[in-house]
Amino acid sequence: MPFISKAAKKQMRLRRAKAAAAAKNGPHADSKQQEHEGTTEPTIKLSDPTASTPNPSGFRIIKSTKKSDTKIDSKSPKPSNSSTSASSASSDPLSNTIIKVTIPSNLTGPALRTFRKKSRRLAKQKLGPSYTDSSVVFRSSSTLQKRKFASINDAVKKSSSDALKASEDLKKLKRTENLARKISSQQPSDSDKSLYVGLDCEMVGVGSSGSKSVLARVSLTDYEGKTLLDTHVKVSEKVTDFRTHVSGIRPSDIKNKSSIAAVTLRKAQEMVIDVIEGKVVVGHGLSNDFKCLMIDHPKYMIRDTAKFRPYMRKAGTGKYKPRKLRDLVKDFLGEVGFQEGKHDSCEDAHAAMKLYRLKRGEWEREMEEKAKKSKKRVSKGTKGGFKNVNRGDEEPEVSEEDSGEE
Numbered sequence: 001m002p003f004i005s006k007a008a009k010k011q012m013r014l015r016r017a018k019a020a021a022a023a024k025n026g027p028h029a030d031s032k033q034q035e036h037e038g039t040t041e042p043t044i045k046l047s048d049p050t051a052s053t054p055n056p057s058g059f060r061i062i063k064s065t066k067k068s069d070t071k072i073d074s075k076s077p078k079p080s081n082s083s084t085s086a087s088s089a090s091s092d093p094l095s096n097t098i099i100k101v102t103i104p105s106n107l108t109g110p111a112l113r114t115f116r117k118k119s120r121r122l123a124k125q126k127l128g129p130s131y132t133d134s135s136v137v138f139r140s141s142s143t144l145q146k147r148k149f150a151s152i153n154d155a156v157k158k159s160s161s162d163a164l165k166a167s168e169d170l171k172k173l174k175r176t177e178n179l180a181r182k183i184s185s186q187q188p189s190d191s192d193k194s195l196y197v198g199l200d201c202e203m204v205g206v207g208s209s210g211s212k213s214v215l216a217r218v219s220l221t222d223y224e225g226k227t228l229l230d231t232h233v234k235v236s237e238k239v240t241d242f243r244t245h246v247s248g249i250r251p252s253d254i255k256n257k258s259s260i261a262a263v264t265l266r267k268a269q270e271m272v273i274d275v276i277e278g279k280v281v282v283g284h285g286l287s288n289d290f291k292c293l294m295i296d297h298p299k300y301m302i303r304d305t306a307k308f309r310p311y312m313r314k315a316g317t318g319k320y321k322p323r324k325l326r327d328l329v330k331d332f333l334g335e336v337g338f339q340e341g342k343h344d345s346c347e348d349a350h351a352a353m354k355l356y357r358l359k360r361g362e363w364e365r366e367m368e369e370k371a372k373k374s375k376k377r378v379s380k381g382t383k384g385g386f387k388n389v390n391r392g393d394e395e396p397e398v399s400e401e402d403s404g405e406e
Helices: 006-025 031-037 110-130 152-185 251-255 265-276 286-293 325-333 345-358 360-383
Strands: 060-063 070-073 099-103 136-140 196-206 212-221 227-233 239-241 280-283 302-304
Touching (some): 099 110, 110 136, 196 265, 212 251, 212 265, 227 251
Parallel strands (some): 280 302
Antiparallel strands (some): 212 227
16 A cells, blocks of 8 residues: 555545535535636536426526427536546437537626637537537526517508608699799789789578578688778668678678777768779679679689689589589689588678689680780771670579579
8 A cells, every 4th residue: 555645644634524515515516716816717518408397507497499400408517627527428328419608797808708609618528539629609698688579560651651742742832832923924914913902791681481592791802811991881771681601791790889980881882882992893793792792803814713624623514603602612722621510701702803813815825816816806807897705605594592602
């Protein structure tokens, strides 16, 4: 028996005590020391892939759904200095083994690179010839919050909706710009603007059925829409239908109990004539307005949007009928909500003026052509011994219903 010194015996006793302590405390007995040193030693112990017993090293073997795919995982691997021994196994069970190593969350920089390098070295030692670069798969131990992305359908739908809205806004802007450009290109001079007056009247019903219309309010505006005259008119007969829901006229309006003073019909006629004399009158359904005012105005100085062909609707072969002022304002001026509810004679007069301004150039050219045709017919009629000035140019009479007045 060889001689063993006391120092050697002491070293042997210390190693046995240390081994016993390591067996008692598990594989992570020296983790604090390694954490202090800033390194983490990966612990990988391979066992039979078909075995179901947990690995005492802190890793567990998970059977993969893939054939011959063994995953080695650890939910919370801790550093350890204890060496691991690989169980002897044939090359067949390890041929396609994939080792999944969980990286501790506290490793960064050089320590992380060292951990990866040691993990690959240990895996190479355990797998032997069957080791490949893809044998070890690393994954983080930290739980990453999955970013919530919108579905592609929602993104496409939102993008399409935004593009459609932008396209509609652009079309609306272009339409507004074109409208303003068209109106401005047909604007008369400042001196000529004073020659145009917008007219509109509101009526109430009298008689047993309330079907007879009499004047209750008259309004005049200038070329730009500024109010020149706005007054209620006293009604000498008993009013049987105020038509408030349309006309906006109430009993107090024609009895000097409203903000707009009421005048007699005679006074209203004088006030209107003073303003429109020698001027072009623009309005919608002006034949009804002049009828209730009981005044006349030269035909060539009337611009009625209810009788202008481009503003009328087809009603058969070669026939046209007037449209409502509300529809014309919506279709040609792009204004929504006009005349929703009761009417306002000032707003109606201004709307008719804007429609005239929009087509002023075309309208005036048409009036000139009609005047030329009338002169030719006058000369022909005189030579032939007869006179028929307006044959074929007579405009249809517009009833109160056709003019758009409800």
